[in-house]
Amino acid sequence: MRRGVLFESSLLANIQVTQDYFPYFEGDVYRYRINLVMDRWVEFCDQMKERPKEFFWFEDQRILLRRLVNRQQRLMACKTTQTFITNKNLYSIIPQDIDIQVLLGILNSRLISFLYIKQITQAVKDDFPQVTIKDIMALALPSADIITKYQNKLSNLVERMLVLNQKSARTPQEKEMIQREIESTDRAIDALVYELYGLTEEEIKIVEGK
Numbered sequence: 001m002r003r004g005v006l007f008e009s010s011l012l013a014n015i016q017v018t019q020d021y022f023p024y025f026e027g028d029v030y031r032y033r034i035n036l037v038m039d040r041w042v043e044f045c046d047q048m049k050e051r052p053k054e055f056f057w058f059e060d061q062r063i064l065l066r067r068l069v070n071r072q073q074r075l076m077a078c079k080t081t082q083t084f085i086t087n088k089n090l091y092s093i094i095p096q097d098i099d100i101q102v103l104l105g106i107l108n109s110r111l112i113s114f115l116y117i118k119q120i121t122q123a124v125k126d127d128f129p130q131v132t133i134k135d136i137m138a139l140a141l142p143s144a145d146i147i148t149k150y151q152n153k154l155s156n157l158v159e160r161m162l163v164l165n166q167k168s169a170r171t172p173q174e175k176e177m178i179q180r181e182i183e184s185t186d187r188a189i190d191a192l193v194y195e196l197y198g199l200t201e202e203e204i205k206i207v208e209g210k
Helices: 100-107 110-119 133-138 144-166 172-196 201-207
Strands: 021-024 028-030 033-035 040-043 062-066 077-080 090-093
Touching (some): 028 062, 028 077, 062 100, 100 144, 110 172, 144 172, 172 201
Antiparallel strands (some): 062 090
């Protein structure tokens, strides 16, 4: 897991000046959804104030996680495969020994947001709750055996969630139908994550504020 780059605006360009210039992401990341805005290019070089040494954090399959939680106190993560450079407000996560869609479903689950907000002081110490690499890496994952048991079902639900969030509605009725299906799939993912972590009915009620 790595944070994006920090640089002076002078490194930005409207065209790809050299092979060291890459699309610069200026959109937004939400839960299972990404708003792609890449109208400018930035040079990946030592002139940047902060950057990872390796470029692989900005290409191929990865999870993008926002540094700020949303107003509903939820972590916001999405999957991408496109090549672009992100700034310090986004983290790149490259999963190891776990299916990327399983990890995405866990990170976006109600349980993990609940645990993060309850256990991490940085998240609630000011008006802009923040996510840190240290705290995310400290979150416990279920054992490999348990994940394997639920992997196909959870991965399929997450894939469905990604597809639904890309759909464009042509009418208000269609928009409402898509939203209902998103909410239903989201609840199914939450229920599966509760099973992954072995929560009791009473514990689930606490997480859901009931």
